[in-house]
Amino acid sequence: MRADRLLSLLLLLQNRGRMTAPELAAELEVSVRTVYRDIEALGASGVPVCAERGPAGGYRLVDGYRTRLTGLTDAEADSLFLAGAPGPARELGLGAVLATAQLKLRAALPAGPADRARRVQERFHLDAPAWFRDADPVPHLTEVARAVWEQRVLRVHYRRWGGEDRRVVLHPLGLVLKSGIWYLVALADGTPRTYRIARLLAADVTDEPFERPDGFDLAAHWAESSRRLESALHKGTARLRISPRAQRLLPMQFGAAGTRALETAGPPDAAGWVRVEMPVETEAVAVADLLRLGTEAEVLGPPELRAAVARTVTELARRYAATP
Structure with missing residues (x-):
């Protein structure tokens, strides 16, 4: 589609600087004539593209111009850096991935939002667990997260509140972090149930896939189950x-x-x-x-x-x- 090609052309000029028409044509797998037409279309839409002649010439964006194609506002960019709680990401085995993603995001942001994002990280820190409570040991969280992501049947050895041990076959639907405690929402015998990850004695991710229930909304299910639990507990x-x-x-x-x-x-x-x-x-x-x-x-x-x-x-x- 032409819109996708124009977007790719714009990002190429933004990330690589000056490029010739043949270089752009090779990257986009189109003819040089098509590149000329696309450059004209970008200019007509308000993108400041400069054409420089000569052996070292080519097309480039006006100095200082960077597109904000994501549409992120300053506040939205700030929130992305607040949302990445390092502790939970580390427990999920994504600590290094999160750090790399934040570096890439900051590099892609214009100077203003990038500076705001840096200041947010310097001035705000999210600490999910409650006071005076050690974090749950969650040695099986990575396996559970993989089963959730890959939509694989999970076989677990689980210790219930009363101390009874059970072996259960689960269809994992999602993970929830509540007050520093990880929970798994999963189908057991066709019914959504909640399991505290710290009570898993063993977790085996099988090669067997399963179908998620149509329309299942993890956030809505958690809100409703929390309300039912609160009503049941209050006597x-x-x-x-x-x-x-x-x-x-x-x-x-x-x-x-x-x-x-x-x-x-x-x-x-x-x-x-x-x-x-x-x-x-x-x-x-x-x-x-x-x-x-x-x-x-x-x-x-x-x-x-x-x-x-x-x-x-x-x-x-x-x-x-x-x-x-």
Whole structure:
């Protein structure tokens, strides 16, 4: 197609500098007469092509002209350098590839966006894992990624949450990095399921291909499954009275649930304490979570949760009152 040829012609002049009509014709596998017509078409479209006569002549772009055929805005170019988190890329075995790609991208960008991209890398760093948590060991991540990319059946030895080991045949659909933890979304017996990569004891990529479900959207599936998991985990609602300090701690310790609780908090009392409602998991998990707030919070209800916290605190007081 002529549009593709004009694009190739423009990139040749941009990357190689001055070229003669015969050289361009040889590269594009067209006649010299076609090159002449294409040069005229580029000029008519606003591309500043200069024709220089003589033995050292040829065609070249006006000094300083570079096309931005990608259409990248400055902000879009910046985002590409932010998106390349080096840690996850390294875990996938793509660390060197990412570094090379960023070098190539920076070299291809005009001076302004290239300088902005360099400043973004100097001033911003993405660290996905949560605080005070070591990264999961993921020795089988590279094999899983290969199976996902090549659309190959994967045989895994997997340790479930309860400690039970299982051998499963999977059709891997995609990988998700959530809070520094890698997950595999895969079909097992025709049903999409989620597997934590760190719980894989072995992973064998077979030569057997499989067909992806038509229209499967990894991001949409993950969002929906996350919503279902959150709904299943939250067994009730705790009513709390929390201090000003606990109000600052709530979003850090309970994430979005803590933020939403503060948004619907009641008016503060004379000491600045407010009443909030927050979804909680099972009673045992809720007790452990709420005790992280220490004396900065009081459980008002439900009565059974308040009683469970009181029992735990009483046992702790008895234990620490005894001489070790």
